[in-house]
Amino acid sequence: MSAAATDRRMDKLISVLVKNATVVLPGPKIASQIGVTRSTVWNYVGKLRALGVDIQGHTSSGYQLRTLPDILAPSLIQPELGDNEIGHKIIHYFRIDSTNSTALALATDGAGEGTVVVAEEQTSGRGRFGRKWYSEKSSGIYVSVILRPKLSPAAAPALTLMAGVAAHRALSAATGLAVDIRWPNDLLVNGKKVCGILTEMNAELGRLHHVVLGIGVNVNNKTMPSELGAIATSLRLEGKRSFSRAQILVSLLKELERCYAMLKTEGNAPVLRAWAKASSYAEGKAVRVRTSDEDFQAVTAGLDPTGMLRIRREDGREELLVSGEITEVKR
Ligand code: BT5
Secondary structure (H helix, E strand, O other): OOOOOOOHHHHHHHHHHHHOOOOOEOHHHHHHHHOOOHHHHHHHHHHHHHOOOOEEEEOOOEEEEOOOOOOOOHHHHHHHHOOOOOOOEEEEEOOEOOHHHHHHHHHHOOOOOOEEEEEOOEOOOEOHHHOEOOOOOOOEEEEEEEEOOOOOHHHHHHHHHHHHHHHHHHHHHHHOOOEEEEOOOEEEEOOEEEEEEEEEEEEEOOEEEEEEEEEEEEOOOOOOOOOOOOOEOOHHHHHOOOOOHHHHHHHHHHHHHHHHHHHHHHOHHHHHHHHHHHOOOOEEEEEEEEOOOOEEEEEEEEEOOOOOEEEEEOOOOEEEEOOOEEEEOOO
């Protein structure tokens, strides 16, 4: 792990400032509430300011929040989740290599189902097949959820699609934008990617030990790097306003709880139905298919019961895609 998790007391400082947003809080009072010295409070305030949190004041005058910070602090997220299993424990980092790497390591060490790792910034965010995930500081959501489903590894594709359905619901509800899902794991707005999902797992002898669902969402990015400009966007760029990352994360974790429960109690079918309803790519879409050894055109023809994508080649042959990538072909 490349960084230390956010100190519990720093998290408490955020919550104390937010709860008292309209008043000036004397430094010594904050210090005693969170159990640190005044100089540590000063130190924490400096760190928060470096992240763009607008805090007025000084140790001598007291501190006051000017605007509510959009930080994914556990003390702000957790109270919104009630008794949910997903998010009962949230580990927050200001900066980390990859939330998926950390979550995988924690899962190997025995972290429980529903443990969430979230960061304000990733220095080595990952996509599939070793690709990079651009993770700008404080603009996006970078979150990983540890699951321990009593399922066989064959259930893994359905878990990824389940996360796609949850993200689709959360992003649609939070923004009012028309969100599409491109098989298997991309969420698109106006044809460009705003969210990607990386499922990684540890399985052995026909049993899943643990699964880490990693979700990256571009929320308030004002621009995207030029190499991604044609294919990627943010909710802010499409919605023409900024959104609360904390609110979107809460909604995402709640939807994951719901969709995961649906998958466990009712099996794949309702999740796959929800996925097919939400995705314009499920059926009848002309696509270019790229797998590790092929590149061809086809038309999508629905999901199979495990979540693989059925495609019809130009010569009429149908087959199932397990992995790989599809992009729309404009006709
Ligand atoms: C994905 O991979 O879409 C999965 C991305 C998962 C990221 C999350 S963040 C939290 C957790 N921790 C991690 O380290 N990862 C997960 P893939 O389908 O392979 O797409 C990667 C491709 O998307 C790249 O090759 C780029 O073309 C493009 N891309 C990179 N960064 C992007 C971004 N921020 N927004 C949209 N597209 C991006």
